[in-house]
Amino acid sequence: MNLNKIEAFYFLGIGGIGMSSLARYFHSMGKKVSGYDRYRTSLTTELEKEGIFINYKDDTEMLPKWINSSSTQCLIVYTPSIPDNHRQWIFLKKRYGKNIKKRSQVLALITKNKTCIAIGGTHGKTTTCTLLGHILYSAGKKFTAFLGGISENYQSNLILNGTEIFLVEADEFDHSFLYLSPNIACITSLDRDHIDTYPKKEALIKAYVDFYNKLENPYKKLFLCQEEEYFPYVKNNVIHYSVEEKEGDYYSNNISIKENKWYFDFHTPKETWKSLFLPIPGLHNLKNVTAALAISDYLKINSEKIRKSLFLFKGIKRRYSIHYKSRKKIYIDDYAHHPTEINALISTIRKCFPDKKILGIFQPHLFSRTKFFEKDFAKSLENLDLLILLDIYPARELPIDGISSNNLLDxxxxxxxxKELSTISKVLEIIPKKNFDILLTIGAGNIDTLIQPIKKWLHKKYG
Structure with a gap:
């Protein structure tokens, strides 16, 4: 399929982070872009401000007029999260047939026969990809980046600066990343997740081996975290990186914390870069930063430009985002939705703010994930001082018998x-009654709708 000949695009699930970056991309090319999503969010509101029409009602009458025009070359882009009984989805499948593609298939078409850098892994994709995109931009590279989060530097999940290189996140859900054929790939971690797609660990490993086997020349290189050495099927064309171990082709060590700011040394195969600034604290983030630095050095980007990029990197929305800080209270929001990520988040906060009392508000994401990791979630959340547990955010799933926030709380x-349960609509009434130093909102659902009201309350109460 030649995307240049497509005049109009309709996105089913346009508010998703991956879908919205594609919508922005085609809109920037002057294409007609429209879409459906279940809820209006801050992201869909931004898309509407940019001139993209979005409807929020599952009604075929809401479809744009050009959908039924035989004179318009149209492509329907969908996410697997769209349910089978969705009325617009049923209508469009009958109407368009072959002119329907998954988001991942469209991303593969865009990057086909182009230099493609794909960042994969259970944790750290977005941080690694966004920082690498910032470095490429600062170095003047002609590239386009599709990000899995909103960059604070560019206030978008799309960076447009040319088409010589395409930087993308390689999402393992629904085997999406296997549509890609990257020249450079990175695997940040191989932790279990997406149990509906990979019920057994062997299935996850096989998918990543298949991803590795899709590497193409030029470059044909895989950057692999040294800790993933149990990934035994990958031998050739591999560049290793690590943290706190003097192993691998690239590694970071000598971590120091001064006034809550983190610094480290980075070692390339040829030299050592002393006392670099870590823009997002935490050992888990240092791994992500090390991956981005390793790829940047491999691409021969000047070390001083990289150092400056680190200092000017503002981070990603919902990744250790500090929204309020005073002498009395601190408020941090994070997208963590896996036990490993929650452990890393709380550990980092303990290092940065020792002896502070942490109140965590956690919204579990997906019934299947909650079921599989129930014991692990319980252990992770026990690291908090106080907990408010919200209802499970179902996303694409139907409820599972015996799986609930109430069972998890027990x-x-x-x-x-x-510890206590709450709904998202009632939690704002509970927070003022709690005695805490640090407030932490955690989760990948719609818990981000609490950010603005919490900030407003904190400013009003504590200045």
Whole structure:
């Protein structure tokens, strides 16, 4: 399919982070772009401000007029999260047939026969990809980046600066990344997740081996975190990186913390870069930064430009985002939705703010994930001082018998006075009654709708 000949694009699930970057991309090319999503969010509102029409009602009458025009070359882009009984989806499948593609298939078409850098892994994709995109931009590279989060530097999940290189996130959900044929790839981690797609660990490993086997010349290189050495099927064309170990082709060590700011040394195969600034704190983020630095050095980007990029990197929305800080209270929001990510987040906060009392508000994401990791979630959340547990955000799923936030709360070994359930609509009434130093909102659902009201309350109460 030649995307240049497509005049109009309709996105089913346009508010998704991956879908919205594609919508922005085609809109920037002067194409007609429209779409459906279930809810209006801050992201869909931004798309509407940019001139993209979005409807929020599952009604075929809401479809744009050009959908039924035989004179318009149209492509329907959908996410697997769209349910089978969706009325617009049923109508469009009958109407368009072959002119329907998954988001990942469209991304593969865009990057086909182009230099493609793909960042994969269970954790750290977005941080690694966004920082690498910032470095490429600062170095003047002609590239386009499709990000899995909103860059604070560019206030977008799309960076447009040319077409010599395409930088993308390689999402393992629904085997999406296997449509790509990257020249350079990175695997940041191989933790279990997306149990509906990979019910067994062997299935996940096989998918990543298949991803590795899709590497193409020129470059044909895989950057692999040294800790993933149990990934035994990958031998050739591999560049290793690590943290705190003097192993691998690239590694970072000598971490120091001064006034809550983190610094480290980065070692290339040829030299050592001393005392670099870590823009997002935490050992898990240092791994992501090390991956981005390794790829940047491999691409022969000047070390001073890289150092400056680190200092000027503002981060990603919902990745350790500090929204309020005063002498009395601190408010941090994070997208963490896996036990490993929650552990890393709380550990980082403990290092940055020792002896502070943390109130965490957690919204579990997906029934299947909650079921599989129930014990692990319980152990992770026990690291908080106080917990408010919200209802499970179902996203694309239907409820599973016996799986609920109430059941999860029972498994958390915490004094009953320090943990409680709440709905997202009631939690704002509970927060002022709690005694805490640090407030932490955690999750990948719609918990981000609490950010502005919490900030407003904190400013009003504490200045």
């Amino acid at each position: 498994k958390i070994k915490m004094n009953y006075k320090n």
